[in-house]
Amino acid sequence: MYGWSEKKQRIVQAAMEVFSRHAYHLVKMEDIAERAGVGKGTIYEYFCSKDELFLAVAQAGSRLYLAELAAAVSAGQNALEKLRALFCQHLSFVEKHADAARLLAGDRRPPHPDLLQAMLEGRRQLLLLVGGILEEGVKTGEFRELEAAVTVHALTGALTALWAAVLLGELADRDREQVAQTILDLYLAGLAGARPGPGEQ
Amino acid sequence: MYGWSEKKQRIVQAAMEVFSRHAYHLVKMEDIAERAGVGKGTIYEYFCSKDELFLAVAQAGSRLYLAELAAAVSAGQNALEKLRALFCQHLSFVEKHADAARLLAGDRRPPHPDLLQAMLEGRRQLLLLVGGILEEGVKTGEFRELEAAVTVHALTGALTALWAAVLLGELADRDREQVAQTILDLYLAGLAGARPGPGEQ
Amino acid sequence: MYGWSEKKQRIVQAAMEVFSRHAYHLVKMEDIAERAGVGKGTIYEYFCSKDELFLAVAQAGSRLYLAELAAAVSAGQNALEKLRALFCQHLSFVEKHADAARLLAGDRRPPHPDLLQAMLEGRRQLLLLVGGILEEGVKTGEFRELEAAVTVHALTGALTALWAAVLLGELADRDREQVAQTILDLYLAGLAGARPGPGEQ
Amino acid sequence: MYGWSEKKQRIVQAAMEVFSRHAYHLVKMEDIAERAGVGKGTIYEYFCSKDELFLAVAQAGSRLYLAELAAAVSAGQNALEKLRALFCQHLSFVEKHADAARLLAGDRRPPHPDLLQAMLEGRRQLLLLVGGILEEGVKTGEFRELEAAVTVHALTGALTALWAAVLLGELADRDREQVAQTILDLYLAGLAGARPGPGEQ
DNA sequence: TATGAATGAGATTTCATTCAT
DNA sequence: GATGAATGAAATCTCATTCAT
Structure with missing residues (x-):
């Protein structure tokens, strides 16, 4: 987690904010991208799927x-x-x-x-x-x-x-x-x- | 709940079984219909949306x-x-x-x-x-x-x-x-x- | 048209009222049945499809x-x-x-x-x-x-x-x-x- | 209309061809997409609904x-x-x-x-x-x-x-x-x- | 690497039609 | 004949994912 690039951090942070407020299926990748201030495709540079991103976010929260x-x-x-x-x-x-x-x-x-x-x-x-x-x-x-x-x-x-x-x-x-x-x-x-x-x- | 028709009961029962095992967005109306032994459209005779069905199921469980x-x-x-x-x-x-x-x-x-x-x-x-x-x-x-x-x-x-x-x-x-x-x-x-x-x- | 039963007449009349006010695809057979005061299935005793009913209605109007x-x-x-x-x-x-x-x-x-x-x-x-x-x-x-x-x-x-x-x-x-x-x-x-x-x- | 992207133009053109030949409810979004040579979802990038697309097409024709x-x-x-x-x-x-x-x-x-x-x-x-x-x-x-x-x-x-x-x-x-x-x-x-x-x- | 326009699989939902009563 | 509960084919629309730029 500490080796993560600043952009990856921003994405995880944004995803946490969104996933924490809305049920999984109500969250759109675009919402996360927008909040992170990156393009939608950029998320896929760091996570291969919405599932994986969710898992990463959950694990980041859990580890913290x-x-x-x-x-x-x-x-x-x-x-x-x-x-x-x-x-x-x-x-x-x-x-x-x-x-x-x-x-x-x-x-x-x-x-x-x-x-x-x-x-x-x-x-x-x-x-x-x-x-x-x-x-x-x-x-x-x-x-x-x-x-x-x-x-x-x-x-x-x-x-x-x-x-x-x-x-x-x-x-x-x-x-x-x-x-x-x-x-x-x-x-x-x-x-x-x-x-x-x-x-x- | 006790005035519900036998078919409505079956649907709620089936929905509970499915919703309890999988996240909301992974549950397809068709899965519920199949498990209830009714047609997909039949569910909509009793509940106007997936959301409403979920709520009914959650409330039925809660009340029970x-x-x-x-x-x-x-x-x-x-x-x-x-x-x-x-x-x-x-x-x-x-x-x-x-x-x-x-x-x-x-x-x-x-x-x-x-x-x-x-x-x-x-x-x-x-x-x-x-x-x-x-x-x-x-x-x-x-x-x-x-x-x-x-x-x-x-x-x-x-x-x-x-x-x-x-x-x-x-x-x-x-x-x-x-x-x-x-x-x-x-x-x-x-x-x-x-x-x-x-x-x- | 004059040999039509009273019920068929009622259906055509109701269908005309509804079809004349709303586009074809917005009209539900149930709307017509309700307005005609008959059951939905009854329409099919007299007309084999929505299309045919529409045609009958259009022709009735036209003939009149x-x-x-x-x-x-x-x-x-x-x-x-x-x-x-x-x-x-x-x-x-x-x-x-x-x-x-x-x-x-x-x-x-x-x-x-x-x-x-x-x-x-x-x-x-x-x-x-x-x-x-x-x-x-x-x-x-x-x-x-x-x-x-x-x-x-x-x-x-x-x-x-x-x-x-x-x-x-x-x-x-x-x-x-x-x-x-x-x-x-x-x-x-x-x-x-x-x-x-x-x-x- | 003149500021529209080339793709939007293609969609409107295709929609006009299809809507002009068949009643609204017989026209499938997929038909339009196919004729326009775009994906079904692409239409929704430019028009939020079939209704809106129809209106746009009708207005484009009317304006022309x-x-x-x-x-x-x-x-x-x-x-x-x-x-x-x-x-x-x-x-x-x-x-x-x-x-x-x-x-x-x-x-x-x-x-x-x-x-x-x-x-x-x-x-x-x-x-x-x-x-x-x-x-x-x-x-x-x-x-x-x-x-x-x-x-x-x-x-x-x-x-x-x-x-x-x-x-x-x-x-x-x-x-x-x-x-x-x-x-x-x-x-x-x-x-x-x-x-x-x-x-x- | 970063992007977002484009995509189409897949979901919900509708409703003409059927058929047991 | 009359009914309306039940059905499922088929439609619209969404959105995760891709990929040309």
Whole structure:
């Protein structure tokens, strides 16, 4: 991605903006070309099909997201800090990269069956990242014994749903930190438990 | 929906099967007609466009889901039971109605911008249902004080993610009850808390 | 036409109303059926195709027109009277049978090439009728020597154009008799000649 | 029309040839494309719909006709000469531009109601042109007092009918000049009057 | 390399016609 | 005879893709 020419970058950026706002079949190559400020044929210098372009865009978004997330998480010293970093970074991302978030939260189904595996790759990475945090927490005793392989879905599902809520403006009046804290409390203490005091966090 | 003719039902059923397996633009009206065992033109006797058919299918799936969910939830005597019913019924649904679940978990983006509001209706209903459980639990003291408007997204997000996991076969080896229990534990006691004993459940 | 059942008549009448107002390809068999108050399939009990129905309608209109015209003309005692009757009756027709007039003045091209000859039949009849008047007038000396085969087109063309003008409302403020007289004057005396006195008419 | 690209011209030309020979609904876009030697999609680069193409063709024919007619007429020194020029040029046109004439003499009804006004424009222009000749003639005393608003329809109707006759081969054996002279005599001297001597013409 | 005019496969949709009732 | 639900051939129009410039 970093070796990409400036023009290729422009095309991907434009495509992300368009694909994130409209369903795949409503997006015309010409729309993307226009927004990128290049000719329609130029796109085909860099991508051999609309499908491939979509995949590239989805993967670019996915990689950007995962890179930022992984970086933030890895800065945490323990599972708890990592979990907090996960939620905070995740919520930051949707603000900085609304288009990418909209794309990643949107169509799950690939535009062509052949791309299914490629489009599931990002999901796998995220499950690994979150699963890793869970397992680390269990190992260190920060978290109780739990079934990481199931729990991980609850956590990643929450992430996606938070993006959707933000993008639909349903959390527009809320502070990001406050939202992250609320979610963190939920997953740490549960619905029934007392809110942990500041010292425990 | 119950006043629909048998043929309309067949068409919706066929459309759900096809739309749930392939992206909107990959689905041809002819595919649906063929699967429904009717002529292509017959679909247009009942739906004026592909868009409208898709919407009808999405709404049929959504209504079916919400009806089953609401029925199960309302049988619970308190918030805790309702939450358990929510997860159990949700996981049952994906087994009985894999197509509907695949459709509801799939495309978030409407095939045409005009349909956005209609397609968000099901989401609103679900948020109300889950939000209601949370608020009831807080009122009765079953749950601690919490921000229902934020928490609700974590819960609904988990639901969707569980479907995705099931549909991708990632939970194929797990018992549904066990999964529901794991999730329930997570949301009741949190990651840090001790697993509640049987008496507390 | 007189042996037609009442239902066939209703269908032809409805078809005339619709075909006279909209281009052939904009008219749906269902429109006609609805206006006739019969089922769509019923039309096919009487006519085997849309083409044939159109032809029947055109011919019905044509026959009605020619019959009325011929009757009026034949009442004239000489060519001059016949010519006057021609114009008067022609202008009456568009008032009494606006739909038929609109149809006859409208599409010249048949909806299918095979129908060309049939649709030219009415035209031939009209040319014969008008040509006959001319030849009679020449023979009796009422009219000067002239080329009937050419002149006849000028006269019939005027007829059609007058209908068009009436149907477009361009002669709405004029009395029919006055219009007929003006046209008659034109053809009798020409543009340059003096208006013939009443005794000459 | 003169700024049109060569390809657009080809398309209009091909469309005129096809539309002039077959009813609107029998003409397929592919027929036009094939005759123009372009791809089907290429037509849509220049015209957004079949309707619009038809309108463009009709207007192109109409403009060509009116331009040639107006030029010929304006060369006449007086009303009489103008009237003669009108008939001569009119008859020339059908020989040089049989397709355009066939189209203009054919369907009066627009393929879509919305196009009615646009398609009546040419008619209006012709009525103005002919009406102007009549009024000039009356003013200069070349013609007697007459109702131009009515008479004009007789003249334009004759024009159309002459085209029809020519296109149907009914005047195939006649010399154009002779036909024009016959018609001119009719309108100048009438049916009853003596044929004007050469000096009067 | 960059372009966009040209293309035509392929999609949706219409509607004349059929035929079981 | 009368009906209208069902049909599928066929039309318009779109748009991903190509390729001459």
